[in-house]
Amino acid sequence: MGDVILESLCAATEDHASVATEADAVDRMPARWVARPGSTEQTAAVMRVCAEHDLAVVVRGSGTKLTWGARPDRVDVVLDMTRMDSVVEHAAGDLIVVVEAGRPLDDLQHDLVGSGQWLAVDPPRRGTVGGLVATATTGPTRLLHGPVRDLLIGVTIVRADGVVAHAGGKVVKNVAGYDVGKLLTGSLGTLGVITQAAFRLHPLAQAHRWVSVPVNDPDGIQALVQQVVHSQLVPTAVELDRPATGGATLSLLLEGIPPGVESRTAQALDLLGDSASAGDDPPHWWGVEPTLDGEVLLKVTHEIAGLAHLLTALDEVGAASGLTSHLRGSVAVGAVTVGLARAAGADALARCVTSLRERAPSFGGSVVVLEAPGDLKADLDVWGPVRGLQLMRAVKRQFDPERRLAPGRFVGGI
Secondary structure: OHHHHHHHHHHHHOOOEEEOOHHHOEOOEOOOEEEOOOOHHHHHHHHHHHHHHOOOEEEEOOOOOOOOOOOOOOOOEEEEOOOOOOEEEEEHHHOEEEEEOOOEHHHHHHHHHOOOEEOOOOOOOOOEHHHHHHHOOOOOOHHHHOOHHHHEEEEEEEOOOOOEEEEEOOOOOOOOOHHHHHHHOOOOOOOOEEEEEEEEOEEOOOEEEEEEEEEOOHHHHHHHHHHHHOOOOOOOEEEEEEOOOOOEEEEEEEEEOHHHHHHHHHHHHHHHOOOOEEEOOOOOOOOOOOOOOOOEEEEEEOOHHHHHHHHHHHHHHHHHHOOOEEEEEEOOOOEEEEEEOOOOOHHHHHHHHHHHHHOHHHHOOOEEEEEOOHHHHOOOOOOOOOOOHHHHHHHHHHHOOOOOEOOOOOHHHO
């Protein structure tokens, strides 16, 4: 039977399929085959083969976020999208780009820069367009430009049964089917295979300045963030870096035309105090996820008014569990990542995550385990309590009733 399936996958992809190797495992779950389609039609053909033989499929771009979420229940076929890397259309006058899912984000931004435009996700990264939508990782400029789901205006997908579907379109005000794109955003490939995406673009700013200030106690950090948010500065991004040792830094990105940026920089320096400084380059940590020994990474959401409670909770829970933390992220949006050092072992990590979730009402957010070594992740509920789980399961049944797309990877075993 294996030879028959491989022959079918080769036929569907014009001989771009092979037996999987150890490197093709998904979060340590071995795969059986790898298929590399070169078009939406070939992707649909692959999915029809998988439907016929009841094969579980995990979609892969550059593979940088394949370990996010829970470990899949099974992986038969890794659907590698990197052959589909073309820019289908760039309507510069309309600030619209249509691109295949396997296009690297770095390459796409390079394609757009000649027109003075960019896709407002930052900083440059090794991921692909499809992975951007599947993981919903935007970056610091989300504060001004919005998250991925707001940048996505149209999408082409292949359903689990091999049927091609379209949603949205190539104009910003198109409404038909638009919410399907939002459903796919952040779904980790559990609802459909994205083959093309249409995005609205932004003009490149003429001038950039970063204003940074050292910060200390949780209450002071929260007060300063709220001052910035309610000021007339209109920052593009407000980021906090709070390492396990040493002082924390709050940084603002100001963009626009040169005279306006200079004026707002002066206002920011006045607002942030004598210890603030300005520069033309971002801090070295800007937009980069924190890492500590042990490779445990959390995604934590919070209300802006709850930031001090979150920082205090991290300190107190870390002290009780023997774990040190490094927080970094968009505190004016309410979304940060936290790296944990795993010196105290799996039990300590579980206690830390449980304690943070118990205290989540105090900061108005949630705690999700993005990355953890296999021996730690296996015994953790990486997603935690989630509202609307029954609705999510109903959506999964509509899109993928046989649970063939990354089964078990998403919240609640979806």
